[in-house]
Amino acid sequence: xxxxxxxxxxxxxxxxxxxxxxxxxxxxxxxxxxxxxxxxxxxxxxxxxxxxxxxxxxxxxxxxxxxxxxxxxxxxxxxxxxxxxxxxxxxxxxxxxxxxxxxxxxxxxxxxxxxxxxxxxxxxxxxxxxxxxxxxxxxxxxxxxxxxxxxxxxxxxxxxxxxxxxxxxxxxxxxxxxxxxxxxxxxxxxxxxxxxxxxxxxxxxxxxxxxxxxxxxxxxxxxxxxxxxxxxxxxxxxxxxxxxxxxxxxxxxxxxxxxxxxxxxxxxxxxxxxxxxxxxxxxxxxxxxxxxxxxxxxxxxxxxxxxxxxxxxxxxxxxxxxxxxxxxxxxxxxxxxxxxxxxxxxxxxxxxxxxxxxxxxxxxxxxxxxxxxxxxxxxxxxxxxxxxxxxxxxxxxxxxxxxxxxxxxxxxxxxxxxxxxxxxxxxxxxxxxxxxxxxxxxxxxxxxxxxxxxxxxxxxxxxxxxxxxxxxx
Numbered sequence: 001x002x003x004x005x006x007x008x009x010x011x012x013x014x015x016x017x018x019x020x021x022x023x024x025x026x027x028x029x030x031x032x033x034x035x036x037x038x039x040x041x042x043x044x045x046x047x048x049x050x051x052x053x054x055x056x057x058x059x060x061x062x063x064x065x066x067x068x069x070x071x072x073x074x075x076x077x078x079x080x081x082x083x084x085x086x087x088x089x090x091x092x093x094x095x096x097x098x099x100x101x102x103x104x105x106x107x108x109x110x111x112x113x114x115x116x117x118x119x120x121x122x123x124x125x126x127x128x129x130x131x132x133x134x135x136x137x138x139x140x141x142x143x144x145x146x147x148x149x150x151x152x153x154x155x156x157x158x159x160x161x162x163x164x165x166x167x168x169x170x171x172x173x174x175x176x177x178x179x180x181x182x183x184x185x186x187x188x189x190x191x192x193x194x195x196x197x198x199x200x201x202x203x204x205x206x207x208x209x210x211x212x213x214x215x216x217x218x219x220x221x222x223x224x225x226x227x228x229x230x231x232x233x234x235x236x237x238x239x240x241x242x243x244x245x246x247x248x249x250x251x252x253x254x255x256x257x258x259x260x261x262x263x264x265x266x267x268x269x270x271x272x273x274x275x276x277x278x279x280x281x282x283x284x285x286x287x288x289x290x291x292x293x294x295x296x297x298x299x300x301x302x303x304x305x306x307x308x309x310x311x312x313x314x315x316x317x318x319x320x321x322x323x324x325x326x327x328x329x330x331x332x333x334x335x336x337x338x339x340x341x342x343x344x345x346x347x348x349x350x351x352x353x354x355x356x357x358x359x360x361x362x363x364x365x366x367x368x369x370x371x372x373x374x375x376x377x378x379x380x381x382x383x384x385x386x387x388x389x390x391x392x393x394x395x396x397x398x399x400x401x402x403x404x405x406x407x408x409x410x411x412x413x414x415x416x417x418x419x420x421x422x423x424x425x426x427x428x429x430x431x432x433x434x435x436x437x438x439x440x441x442x443x444x445x446x447x448x449x450x451x452x453x454x455x456x457x458x459x460x461x462x463x464x465x466x467x468x469x470x471x472x473x
Contacts, residue, residue, distance in 0.1 A: 048134045200317050341463075
């Protein structure tokens with residue numbers, strides 16, 4: 001049915017084959033969805049994981065955002081459970097950039113952790129298969145059957161046509177809150193607020209980087225030095241020379257993922273509407289054009305990159321923000337700046353409020369720098385709690401979200417939307433779904449004391465001194 005009020009609408013009635021029932025259906029196989037599905041299956045739930053692309057990992061694989069957000073507060077590793085298991089497996093399989101040392105994980109403040117996307121795909125495949133998760137790639141949720149505040153089943157679409165799948169519980173890990181919106185849960189579309197919503201980026205892979213160039217030194221410190229020089233000196237020079245089609249002053253930069261390869265997080269696509277297929281399509285075309293400009297920039301301006309080749313751009317757009325649920329609680333910038341901890345928190349995290357410049361003006365770039373390095377940086381040993389209640393659409397019985405469609409304001413969202421935080425949220429909601437199926441407790445009235453204790457038993461780092469059976473509201 002076309003829901004655009006400016007166009008004609010049509011009613012379509014048809015019979016859809018029904019599949020067997022599941023305990024849990026997870027929509028979206030990114031970091032949050034994969035963790036939710038694997039952890040729920042390990043707890044005994046019959047779990048179906050639905051993913052629109054052909055691999056798990058989301059932005060880290062399909063999106064080529066080949067670097068985890070920080071996993072330490074500069075004093076200790078903050079992540080545990082599934083995410084820590086993943087990190088340890090990746091380290092053992094040499095899936096990180098060759099310069100990544102254990103200190104990156106244990107005691108580096110605001111340290112992004114580069115990895116090889118192809119290795120991550122294989123590891124997540126193994127985790128899911130070993131846990132007994134049924135995966136359906138190239139599949140989307142296109143409709144939901146709802147009774148009151150409870151999802152009864154979803155309609156899936158793939159090359160085989162449409163299928164109706166009933167289940168006891170559901171997790172929306174689509175990033176865009178697609179399932180929550182289809183079900184009628186209250187959401188807010190944040191992209192209309194163009195002064196504060198972060199732009200998107202089409203990431204890319206490069207070969208031919210000479211990481212042995214003298215400017216890079218002998219370890220990660222030299223790589224950092226060149227990366228900082230690229231952003232603060234070489235990029236501004238290229239802009240002044242008229243090299244780029246847009247004067248974008250901020251670029252996260254090239255991360256070393258192999259002996260001669262790098263992954264580039266660079267080239268903002270401003271004013272992109274991730275909930276518009278036309279805007280997404282236009283953005284992909286523009287993003288590929290930008291990737292060529294950045295390849296030429298690296299060849300002309302950056303030491304060790306004189307022979308780089310652009311191997312690939314990501315098959316999906318790197319969207320930072322679009323639509324979020326209205327949860328049982330909203331995490332705000334005031335909570336963040338106070339380093340607030342919660343009795344029902346299911347994770348703790350330390351990352352600046354990384355809300356990228358929303359346009360090409362110098363004022364917006366300076367705003368970003370001031371926030372990132374100033375009052376919105378938690379600093380050494382700091383963290384903010386991620387409460388369970390931001391993962392539950394308000395009033396819903398058997399529906400959770402995890403990942404970037406959680407309930408927070410724009411500033412906090414810029415911090416906890418990172419992949420590493422999404423894995424933590426995913427484990428929490430997968431565990432919550434298992435508790436709900438076992439006890440009959442609804443998502444909106446779950447015993448959070450029991451949830452936290454179960455997560456701790458699974459290795460999660462949850463340092464709060466006080467627990468409560470009731471969630472933060």
